[in-house]
Amino acid sequence: MTDVIRIENATKVIKDRAVLDGISLELPRGGVYGFMGINGSGKTMLFRAVAGLIHLSSGTVNVFGKRIGEDCDFPPGLGLSLDSTGFWEDQSALWNMTFLASIRGEVGEPAARDALRRVGLDPDDARKVSAFSMGMRQRLSIAQAVMERPELLILDEPTNALDVDGIGMVARLILEERARGCTVLVSCHNEPQVEALFDRTYRLYEGRIADGRQ
DSSP: OOSEEEEEEEEEEETTEEEEEEEEEEEETTOEEEEEOOTTSSHHHHHHHHHTSSOOSEEEEEETTEEBTTTBSSOTTEEEESOSOOSOTTSBHHHHHHHHHHHHOSOOHHHHHHHHHHTTOOTTOOOBGGGOOHHHHHHHHHHHHHTTOOSEEEEESTTTTOOHHHHHHHHHHHHHHHHTTOEEEEEOSSOHHHHTTOSEEEEEETTEEEEEEO
């Protein structure tokens, strides 16, 4: 099926420990899905599996009809914010964004500027990323994830280091992305403004799905 993300028996063993332990999920296209759990419960590892950043020990991940690691290395149309590192520290936010846009060549500087504004950053701010606060880095990470109008958006702890205004920005952005048909996977800790947007919430514990509720 091309209208779902299907995860079947996803298992990842590292040093004799199952960090993912037989997870099976079906996530219809266009929804907002929340993943909750304490640190080490498997949320980030599950997101890495969906994004094609790790090889599973067993099981499969299919994203909209494409098997990850077989039909493609990474899901087409993926926007990903896993952390706020990996930027060129001695360059500006706009330089980073336009360079990242040039890799695929699907969007240019206007889209980079628009994405920065959406997350509350000034595209004309000439400061180097090395001078950014943690909250500004988090906003930049989210900006690069949405810049190319992804089909699938993965946000791992997007509210980390953000103030109340930043949390509101994340909630607005999720609503905007869902409105245009994007499928959104989000993990967060006790942020009611964001959690209220989830169509379904999954709770992970020790690499397993503890429960899923609507």
